[in-house]
Amino acid sequence: xxxxxxxxxxxxxxxxxxxxxxxxxxxxxxxxxxxxxxxxxxxxxxxxxxxxxxxxxxxxxxxxxxxxxxxxxxxxxxxxxxxxxxxxxxxxxxxxxxxxxxxxxxxxxxxxxxxxxxxxxxxxxxxxxxxxxxxxxxxxxxxxxxxxxxxxxxxxxxxxxxxxxxxxxxxxxxxxxxxxxxxxxxxxxxxxxxxxxxxxxxxxxxxxxxxxxxxxxxxxxxxxxxxxxxxxxxxxxxxxxxxxxxxxxxxxxxxxxxxxxxxxxxxxxxxxxxxxxxxxxxxx
Numbered sequence: 001x002x003x004x005x006x007x008x009x010x011x012x013x014x015x016x017x018x019x020x021x022x023x024x025x026x027x028x029x030x031x032x033x034x035x036x037x038x039x040x041x042x043x044x045x046x047x048x049x050x051x052x053x054x055x056x057x058x059x060x061x062x063x064x065x066x067x068x069x070x071x072x073x074x075x076x077x078x079x080x081x082x083x084x085x086x087x088x089x090x091x092x093x094x095x096x097x098x099x100x101x102x103x104x105x106x107x108x109x110x111x112x113x114x115x116x117x118x119x120x121x122x123x124x125x126x127x128x129x130x131x132x133x134x135x136x137x138x139x140x141x142x143x144x145x146x147x148x149x150x151x152x153x154x155x156x157x158x159x160x161x162x163x164x165x166x167x168x169x170x171x172x173x174x175x176x177x178x179x180x181x182x183x184x185x186x187x188x189x190x191x192x193x194x195x196x197x198x199x200x201x202x203x204x205x206x207x208x209x210x211x212x213x214x215x216x217x218x219x220x221x222x223x224x225x226x227x228x229x230x231x232x233x234x235x236x237x238x239x240x241x242x243x244x245x246x247x248x249x250x251x252x253x254x255x256x257x258x259x260x261x262x263x264x265x266x267x268x269x270x271x272x273x274x275x276x277x278x279x280x281x282x283x284x
Contacts, residue, residue, distance in 0.1 A: 030133060038168050044186065059105060062106050069147040070109075086108050088113070201277070203226070
């Protein structure tokens, strides 16, 4: 088996003027063989738990019987190999096709599998865009009902490339209820609207925690902000995820909450969101 190589420059030219007014490109979208739906999972800023939501939602969908893939496109901070308990370098039978890895019922590809854990990725936009296209088109995803794409925070090159080059079924936005996080979430919502990518819903992460001592429910980042924002934007509100130590421990241990404690209230929150997305009919 040969080791696949992610090319480091020049696969895609940047679009002049796209930074001021990005638009969906009219050219034929990139073909991702065998994949029925591509769903972006995005956040306006880092630190809101987008990757934790991505891994648990992907596994929850697999537990509901869907064939699920997860592309870790958070290129500067690829955490999905750790969160899904996947290690080892993807192989290639011919030096072109990349064979992804799999765990917990989810097929995974990540740049984090292609480089040392402690090595920084220092790439400019065209290099990132080329790598994203390779991971979409050269990875042998197999037959998937849905491929989730864990995007970097913000509204940069990776988000634009995915929206412009690929037929995206829709985007899910993750935010905490904090005003600062919601301010940046609005920018992400605006970007997907400009790129003509449907908004499938907004998730409020770190919504509350239960004190071990007094058993009271606390809302350290405020409460209900994401739901109110979803109503304001006219998009679905998919649900709340609590701020909970067990979720963090499960993610660090490579066994997502929906697997490690599937009957817990925390796992139920992720499973309920998966059920809501499935019931909406967007993945038919």
